[in-house]
Amino acid sequence: MSEQKRVALIAGASGGIGGETARTLAREGYDLALSYRSNDEAAAKIAAEVEELGATARTYKATLYKYAEVKAMVDHVVADFDRIDATIYAAGPYLPQRWVTEFDPAEMDDILRDDTVSCWNLLHASVPALRETEGAIVSVSTPAVRRHARKDLLSSVPKAAIEALIRAVASEEGRFGVRANAVAVGALEDGMYHRLLAEEDFDERWIEVTKSVVALGRLGKATDIAEAISFLVSPERAGYVSGQTLTVDGGYAL
């Protein structure tokens, strides 16, 4: 290996978890390819912040459910940085909280496309580059895959498929040294939380009830997730962890 810095491709870099992950990995010496869908301003801000932390950063605007765009982006990243050591899927649409019966049936197509298909495209396009570096994949997931949280099916259904995808990649790509894991994100007071409050999908009662069932008695932060992702992508710290979902939820799932 050359003395080149490691490179992480983060999808959803303009969001709460993606942005915090970018900052955490920048502090650990990674250069960063920051993928985002629409928020130019937020992506540029994260890029500026991680450059302050000593990283080389570039932003890539892409709609992840369109494979051609993802493939072009990954090719572009490899051309720009010469390598990808970690691919992190922290993208995904806003997730309004509704009862099963409140959805228009066609909305399931949208959510599977926006989340599961997007993650699939990103992983599929990244794997050849990750083989070169014996790199790692981490996807964001949810504890709701195992225990349903009311009105949260837009989160749990696509993430269940993503976890199966992670296990498939771990099983089949391990022989090339590629690892794949997920982080199940509990209730955070960062990122999408603010919009969930603004849209009144979350309210005071939700916050109180949630805190009461979390073993640690508090909500989590984006930094908690970023630290777990940083651990899982590290070959030094998690070189034998693959195919797993690490739950970071303060004990919410119990």
Add this chain to the structure above:
Amino acid sequence: MSNGKGKVAIITGAGGGAGRAAAKVFAADGYSVVAADIDAEGVEQTVGEIEADGGVATASATDIADRDAVEAMVKLAVDTYGGLDAAVNNAAIPQVIRDGRPSGTLIHEMSFEEWDRVMKINLYGTFFCLQSEIRAMREHGGGSIVNISSSSAVRALEGLAAYISTKKAIFGLTEVASIENGRHGIRVNTVIPGSVTETKMTFLERGDPAASDRSYAEVSPLGRGQKPAELAAAILFLCSDAASYITGTSLLVDGGTTVRHPSSKEME
């Protein structure tokens, strides 16, 4: 690394193998370490190796099945270093040693003594450790505990009913301890190792004694066995402040071996 600076850790089963590796990794991270094991010579060697590397450690010759001895082990940590921040409950025995190697017995042929000895050490011993550690941590502002299970607890292996029962019980102990103590600043998690190379324990594979010679290198998707330090790195992470929102969960460190059906390897 120096995240453990000023912190105190107990590692049980630190007389060799994965426990020794964990003790050394914690000491290198700055922790003052109480290395405990029923094997007094083994922990003396562990402490010697840590001190030779410039670390701080004390040996505790402890049989975890002895409740008073466990209490004394925790008291040693608190008296020597002023508190307890991390505990790794790693000590355990294989179900039975036969012809010098870890082995097992089918349920209908197992003696009560074989069953009972594994229960007393692996299950009761871990429970005693948790009791004493939690009391000390509640008095000293919280801490983090990692209980060690086994990948044999996530898939069945013939002959190991006693051993696997104790290792499945670890999940229950972890989960209950985490909800009882979360609001007291104590986090409790399980780490599930695959087979650690260079350690004493390997297991029967589908009841075939010859198969226990088959290394993890052959069955792991990553195509190699696990190094003790890789297990230690995962334990260290869960004890660190970086994992301060992780409790009541488990992390498998087995190279992806158990998420893949065993037949997959045969057909590659």
